[in-house]
Amino acid sequence: MVKVIMPDGTTLNAEEGKRILDVIPRGIGLIAEASGRLLDLSTVISDDLGEIRVLDFNSREGKEAYWHTTSHILAQAVKRLFKEAKLGIGPPIEEGFYYEFDLGGKTFSQEDLELIEEEMRRIVEEDIEIVREEMRREEAIALFREAGEPYKVELLEEIEEPVVSIYRQGEFFDLCRGPHLPSTGYVKYMKLLQVSSSYWRGDERNPVMQRVYGISFPSKEMLEEFLVRREEIRKRDHRVVGPQLDLFSMPSEIIGPGLILWHPKGARVRRIIEDFLVRVHLSRGYELVYSPHIAYSTLWKISGHLNYYRDFMYVFEKEGIEHAVKPMNCPFHILIYNSKRRSYRELPLRLFELGTVYRFEKSGVLHGLLRARGFTQDDAHIFTTREDLEDEVVGLIDLNEYLMRSFGFEELKVEISTWDPRRRSEYMGSDEDWSAAQSSLEGALRRKGYRYEIMEGEAAFYGPKIDMKLVDSIGREWQLSTIQIDFNLPRRFDLKYVKADGSEEHIVMIHRALLGSIERFFGILLEHYAGNFPLWIAPIQLRILPVSQAQEGRAEELLALMSARGVRADIRRAESTLSYRIRESELEKIPIIAIIGEREMKTGEISVRVKGKGNLGSMSLEDFFRTFGKELLPPDMR
Numbered sequence: 287m288v289k290v291i292m293p294d295g296t297t298l299n300a301e302e303g304k305r306i307l308d309v310i311p312r313g314i315g316l317i318a319e320a321s322g323r324l325l326d327l328s329t330v331i332s333d334d335l336g337e338i339r340v341l342d343f344n345s346r347e348g349k350e351a352y353w354h355t356t357s358h359i360l361a362q363a364v365k366r367l368f369k370e371a372k373l374g375i376g377p378p379i380e381e382g383f384y385y386e387f388d389l390g391g392k393t394f395s396q397e398d399l400e401l402i403e404e405e406m407r408r409i410v411e412e413d414i415e416i417v418r419e420e421m422r423r424e425e426a427i428a429l430f431r432e433a434g435e436p437y438k439v440e441l442l443e444e445i446e447e448p449v450v451s452i453y454r455q456g457e458f459f460d461l462c463r464g465p466h467l468p469s470t471g472y473v474k475y476m477k478l479l480q481v482s483s484s485y486w487r488g489d490e491r492n493p494v495m496q497r498v499y500g501i502s503f504p505s506k507e508m509l510e511e512f513l514v515r516r517e518e519i520r521k522r523d524h525r526v527v528g529p530q531l532d533l534f535s536m537p538s539e540i541i542g543p544g545l546i547l548w549h550p551k552g553a554r555v556r557r558i559i560e561d562f563l564v565r566v567h568l569s570r571g572y573e574l575v576y577s578p579h580i581a582y583s584t585l586w587k588i589s590g591h592l593n594y595y596r597d598f599m600y601v602f603e604k605e606g607i608e609h610a611v612k613p614m615n616c617p618f619h620i621l622i623y624n625s626k627r628r629s630y631r632e633l634p635l636r637l638f639e640l641g642t643v644y645r646f647e648k649s650g651v652l653h654g655l656l657r658a659r660g661f662t663q664d665d666a667h668i669f670t671t672r673e674d675l676e677d678e679v680v681g682l683i684d685l686n687e688y689l690m691r692s693f694g695f696e697e698l699k700v701e702i703s704t705w706d707p708r709r710r711s712e713y714m715g716s717d718e719d720w721s722a723a724q725s726s727l728e729g730a731l732r733r734k735g736y737r738y739e740i741m742e743g744e745a746a747f748y749g750p751k752i753d754m755k756l757v758d759s760i761g762r763e764w765q766l767s768t769i770q771i772d773f774n775l776p777r778r779f780d781l782k783y784v785k786a787d788g789s790e791e792h793i794v795m796i797h798r799a800l801l802g803s804i805e806r807f808f809g810i811l812l813e814h815y816a817g818n819f820p821l822w823i824a825p826i827q828l829r830i831l832p833v834s835q836a837q838e839g840r841a842e843e844l845l846a847l848m849s850a851r852g853v854r855a856d857i858r859r860a861e862s863t864l865s866y867r868i869r870e871s872e873l874e875k876i877p878i879i880a881i882i883g884e885r886e887m888k889t890g891e892i893s894v895r896v897k898g899k900g901n902l903g904s905m906s907l908e909d910f911f912r913t914f915g916k917e918l919l920p921p922d923m924r
């Protein structure tokens with residue numbers, strides 16, 4: 287008898303010789319796992335499998351098999367409808383799946399996708415059995431060559447193993463490791479989402495493939511929920527909203543990919559965020575520094591970055607000497623620390639810089655502001671003693687909390703990456719360094735009342751770290767803040783301080799970026815608020831609308847008055863109807879509109895509309911500032 291564990295945790299004992307499929311109720315599982323291997327449910331039960339665990343859609347592996355099977359259904363449908371299509375690959379992805387086809391230069395239209403989806407539904411209705419078959423590699427090559435599938439042949443020719451597996455469903459077969467669901471009827475609700483062009487294996491010398499993306503779920507509700515959420519995410523996409531609101535652009539054809547042009551309104555927002563950061567840091571005992579954008583590349587040789595980071599660096603030569611554009615600010619701050627002998631009285635020394643760095647990332651992984659080649663870190667390096675480390679970390683967590691709350695994020699998720707003592711030799715620093723640092727990080731989090739997860743073995747070789755993720759308005763998690771202890775650079779650069787008794791000791795160094803990068807944070811903020819920035823961040827806080835030309839003089843006076851009081855305001859003259867201008871201002875996501883009509887001319891009041899709240903009616907300027915005065919200011923100036 288072999289123990290079979292069902293997805294809900296119940297178990298049953300199954301006889302050898304039967305298929306897993308035959309001993310469990312249909313509809314309960316999708317695939318199975320035994321001894322760390324994933325199996326089809328058609329696998330015959332035997333003692334040597336050990337305990338068998340049945341997996342359903344709630345498990346990551348179950349989802350992937352579900353989506354992978356749907357991708358095979360997609361490929362089968364395409365082969366039925368487009369005989370000339372050649373198969374590329376069709377894996378499951380983070381959410382859903384794709385399959386690539388070479389259509390000989392043709393592209394799929396929206397109508398094609400609808401036809402394909404229809405055919406996929408037919409294949410599901412046919413409930414075709416999915417069968418795994420193993421064969422020698424040469425046999426498989428012959429099979430796919432005969433079928434006219436050159437890409438499969440290419441893949442097979444690179445496989446080392448002598449035996450490969452293919453999966454058949456009816457007339458369709460594919461080179462595939464599996465596992466797959468028992469039959470096509472297991473897939474319930476499917477949707478093809480989009481089609482894009484991509485080079486075979488991402489290489490531009492190769493033919494262009496049509497990549498069709500899709501999703502599938504076991505219930506209609508899950509599919510609908512997914513589609514609603516997808517639409518919500520699409521609407522918020524900073525790459526759409528940003529240019530729409532004239533905040534930034536990224537004309538990659540002219541300036542290269544991953545580089546950003548900040549338009550006036552975006553630059554305003556950025557400066558508001560940066561000024562806020564600088565004030566807050568100065569008020570919390572940081573010193574502001576600046577460092578150059580380029581330096582001899584030898585600087586990063588000393589820091590050790592050049593060795594394993596070179597591919598990400600922009601390196602060039604001048605006067606026969608190799609220079610590099612900085613990919614990080616650390617070595618500069620270290621040189622500032624090391625510019626003189628430091629006494630314990632000067633510690634902790636906290637150096638803060640809005641440091642713009644450049645890192646070469648492959649164009650394929652770039653993603654708007656979220657992943658760019660040039661970006662500005664809210665970077666600081668803290669030089670402290672081992673004794674003060676925990677207090678410093680508490681201060682950092684405090685600061686981070688304050689910043690995140692100021693920007694409207696309440697929920698943070700925390701992880702500590704620690705070393706794996708079993709791989710001791712891979713780490714820099716002494717045992718005492720590590721245990722002291724790790725307990726400081728944990729101690730600080732406990733003092734602040736945080737729950738945290740420990741990721742053992744996830745630390746870099748040079749020290750443990752805390753990562754903090756925020757959760758946005760639609761529940762997405764974003765990794766932003768990192769507090770990284772470093773035992774390596776203080777030794778490489780010989781960073782010491784003089785203790786009270788006159789002896790010297792190595793300092794402990796913390797790297798930290800709380801927003802991460804201004805660009806990325808800006809993108810996240812834009813998506814979090816769907817472009818409706820809070821009042822203190824909005825590039826234009828107040829729009830003044832004179833009802834007719836007769837009120838334009840008064841509107842000008844009001845603009846001057848508002849500007850003098852620090853309000854970011856502008857005017858739309860009475861060149862179009864009032865309702866048109868109100869609508870236009872709302873599309874521009876301007877938080878407050880002040881309307882001046884004949885009545886307001888007489889009373890000296892303004893009629894106020896607030897985005898998301900509607901008409902507040904007329905109010906005096908004193909009332910206006912009583913109501914909005916604080917909100918108009920950054921949190922630290924209220």
Ligand SMILES: [Zn+2]
Binds near residue numbers: 354358462463
């Ligand atoms: Zn496959």
Ligand SMILES: [Zn+2]
Binds near residue numbers: 614615616667797798
């Ligand atoms: Zn650093």
